[in-house]
Amino acid sequence: MGGLVGLGRRGALALGAAMALAACTAPAQRTGGNEVRTDSEPLERRFAALGPLSDTHWLGVVLGTDSRVSVPGPADVRVVGFARLRAGGVAAIVGAPRRGFEPATPSRPPEGLVQFMPKSARWVRSESFDRRMTGGTYSGAFSFDPGADRVYFDTTNPRAVSSSGP
Numbered sequence: 001m002g003g004l005v006g007l008g009r010r011g012a013l014a015l016g017a018a019m020a021l022a023a024c025t026a027p028a029q030r031t032g033g034n035e036v037r038t039d040s041e042p043l044e045r046r047f048a049a050l051g052p053l054s055d056t057h058w059l060g061v062v063l064g065t066d067s068r069v070s071v072p073g074p075a076d077v078r079v080v081g082f083a084r085l086r087a088g089g090v091a092a093i094v095g096a097p098r099r100g101f102e103p104a105t106p107s108r109p110p111e112g113l114v115q116f117m118p119k120s121a122r123w124v125r126s127e128s129f130d131r132r133m134t135g136g137t138y139s140g141a142f143s144f145d146p147g148a149d150r151v152y153f154d155t156t157n158p159r160a161v162s163s164s165g166p
Helices: 002-023 039-048 087-094 110-114 129-135
Strands: 026-029 034-039 055-060 079-086 137-147 150-156
Touching: 034 110, 039 055, 079 087, 079 110, 079 129, 087 137, 129 137, 129 150
Parallel strands: none
Antiparallel strands: 026 034, 034 055, 055 079, 079 150, 137 150
């Protein structure tokens, strides 16, 4: 650890964040400079209320790294992608009382994920559900396609929230 002394606290935190992201080796496809990940376990930990996930395609993008003069410090990570819920999973979430799901077009996915966006999806979204999922501790939007049991998630710094649930 003697080599970290010159980094200072912020530098050590930035190095730790970079190492944590690098340690998340998983099945991936190289697309447009980003690794499209296909493992579901990290998503299931963060979005436990969605239940078991399959057919996942997602990115973990470190934000604010496009500047040559960026200040060392903790990095924000955008976790965005698609997954399939168990059969009937979306119907159970969307059908919950007082959620107020309405038709909504999700934000455009990053270039590496565009090919995985279902062409005929009929997306719905609920700000109430988003707040429940994030527990107010991170930003995130969850759009669902009830016809295909699919979710599109676009979050920043997602983490497991004890109060999450539909």
